[in-house]
Every structure is written in structure tokens, then in C-alpha cells.
Amino acid sequence: xxxxxxxxxxxxxxxxxxxxxxxxxxxxxxxxxxxxxxxxxxxxxxxxxxxxxxxxxxxxxxxxxxxxxxxxxxxxxxxxxxxxxxxxxxxxxxxxxxxxxxxxxxxxxxxxxxxxxxxxxxxxxxxxxxxxxxxxxxxxxxxxxxxxxxxxxxxxxxxxxxx
Numbered sequence: 001x002x003x004x005x006x007x008x009x010x011x012x013x014x015x016x017x018x019x020x021x022x023x024x025x026x027x028x029x030x031x032x033x034x035x036x037x038x039x040x041x042x043x044x045x046x047x048x049x050x051x052x053x054x055x056x057x058x059x060x061x062x063x064x065x066x067x068x069x070x071x072x073x074x075x076x077x078x079x080x081x082x083x084x085x086x087x088x089x090x091x092x093x094x095x096x097x098x099x100x101x102x103x104x105x106x107x108x109x110x111x112x113x114x115x116x117x118x119x120x121x122x123x124x125x126x127x128x129x130x131x132x133x134x135x136x137x138x139x140x141x142x143x144x145x146x147x148x149x150x151x152x153x154x155x156x157x158x159x160x161x162x163x
Contacts, residue, residue, distance in 0.1 A: 002119060004052055007035035016094040024061040025050040027074050027145035030108040031071075034127050035142055037134075038070055038120035048130040048141060050101075056142040057101045067106065071123045075106040083146040084150045105145040107157075 003011075009126050010019065026049045037046045047133035051066035052058060060077035067075050082103040113123050126132065129147060131139070144152060 002117070004054060004105055006055055007052070011095065016096055018088060018096040018098060020098050020100065022059070023101045024053060024063040024066065024107050025060050025101055025103040025141060026067050026075065026077070026106045027081060027103060027141050028067055028071075028073060028106045029145060030125060032127075034106065034125040035131070036067070036071060036073060036113060036125055037124060037132065038115075039122040039132075041119055043123050043134075044121065044136075046134055047101075048138050052099075058076075060104060063104045063106060065073070068111070069117055070115075071111075072114050073111040076107040076109055077104045077106050079105050080151045081105050082141060084152075084154060091130055103141050103144070131144060 007019070007021070011080055012155075028034075028049065030036070036049065038049055039046050042129060049063075049067050049070050050069075053062035059080075063077050064075055080102060082101070084103075085100050086098065087096040088096055096140060115121070115123055126144065131142070134142075
């Protein structure tokens, strides 16, 4: 994932300390129910398309932008699937981040899926029953996109009642 300029500027001031950042993930489906995936250049793994919103950018706008930048596919965000804070991540350069991810189901509108930047080695459409190896959090997002269930979020602990 290419580091946005605003994060590079923050890193100049704070070094490798933990940054809590917004993130977006797009589960893009075509008219045949296939899922758009990219094989990441940084680790070689297949994954959903994801990125970081720019300051002031709406999550849906960021997801649509990221999908086009990485795959040349135009899409429309349809609904929020999931809101989740992931575990902290440490990158090879020592930077630490934790992401509040907003996953959106998106509908493909056009464009030929292809590698459109330096973040992916390959991109392609996959049927839900013919997915390449994916991490569990990718699979759970795809399952949410294919269902008509409600938006998922981690339930809050209920405080104990004062007697």
C-alpha cells in the first residue's frame, strides 16, 4: 500500500509511534456475483481492495477511488458491511498503525480489471466458490457482501448495573 503524503508528514513528527487511522475495504461484485481481488505487491497475497481515505474524504468516495486506482474498475458503493478496529500492525520499516476499517459492498459499473498501479501484482474476478487462498477476515467480508444481513460491528460490553 502506498503511504499517503499526509501520513508521511505525520511520521516526520512522530516517528514510528502507533497511528490510529481510518481505512476502507471494498467488496466489489459484478453482475455475475464474482468478487474483485488484487494480489498485493507487498506480500504476494490475494486480498480485497483497500486503502486509506484522504483527509476530508468520505469512506464511500475513498473506496470507489481506491478500486479505480488499483484495478481500473469503476464501481458504486452500495452499503456498509462492517465497521471494525483491527489489531495493531507493525510494518517492516518499524511504523505502527491500527485501522478502523469500514468495509463497503460495491457494485461494478465498468472498466476492464487490470493492474492499474504499483500496489498489485495481479487483479481478477473470482466466483465465490473459486476464490484463491485468502485470510479469514477477507473471507468473512465476502460472506457479508453475499448475504442480506445487517452491518456487522463488535458489540459493546454492557456495563454492570449499579444496585
